[in-house]
Amino acid sequence: MKLLVVCLGNICRSPMGEGALRARIGEAGLDSWVQVDSAGTSGHWHAGxxxxxxxxxxxxxxGVDISGQRARQLLAADFEEYDLILCADGDNLRDAQALAPAGLAARAVLWLPWAGINGSDVIPDPYYGDMKDFEHSWALIDAAAQVTVRRLSRREDSGIIPA
Incomplete structure (x- = not known):
């Protein structure tokens, strides 16, 4: 199983999402079969x-180290490589789906609704805010990461992994 977390520039939300998912996947002992990466729909601004x-x-x-990550741009080929593309907001979902090869757009989803996080469809972009905004985004991201791991762990009713 390969997951890709996507935001606009791949320097805030998606790296935090990648880090939170990696941490939660490791804690659950799923790291041998679940891989995670991140990308940006406009990653060319910050690539590398x-x-x-x-x-x-x-x-x-x-407790999560994301300092070694490097920004990259979402590619059409990512739809072939990744099973699920978890988007931070509707604009990034739309941009990701527009990039998808024929028949693969459904691999991109809004992460919070897909994870069943109530109250918001959007992980707000903290870039123009302060640390309080980053903490708010982290809380949503980590909640989504925890639910994602639970869905991956419960194979029979995950909706992702066949029984």
Whole structure:
């Protein structure tokens, strides 16, 4: 199983999502068969750059190191490689689906609704905010990561992994 977390620039939300998922997948002992990466729909702005220092600090504050990640742009080929593309918001979902090869657009989903997180469809972009905004985004991301791992762990009723 391969998961790809997607936001706009791949320097805030998606690196935190990748980090949170990796941590939760590792805790659940699923790291031998679940792989995670991240990308940005407009990743060309930041390609090759480290995550935003505030994202790194936020994740580190929750025991997750994302400092080694590097931004990259979402590619059409990612739809062939990844089973599920978890998008941070509707704009990124739309942009991702527009890039998808024929028949593969359904692999991209809004992460929070897919995970069953009530109250929001969007992981807000904290880039223009302060650490409080990064913490708010982290809370949503980590909640979604926890539910994602539960869905992957319960094979019979996951909706993802056949029994």
């Amino acid at each position: 750059r480290s995550p935003d220092p505030r994202a790194v600090a936020c994740a580190r504050g929750h």
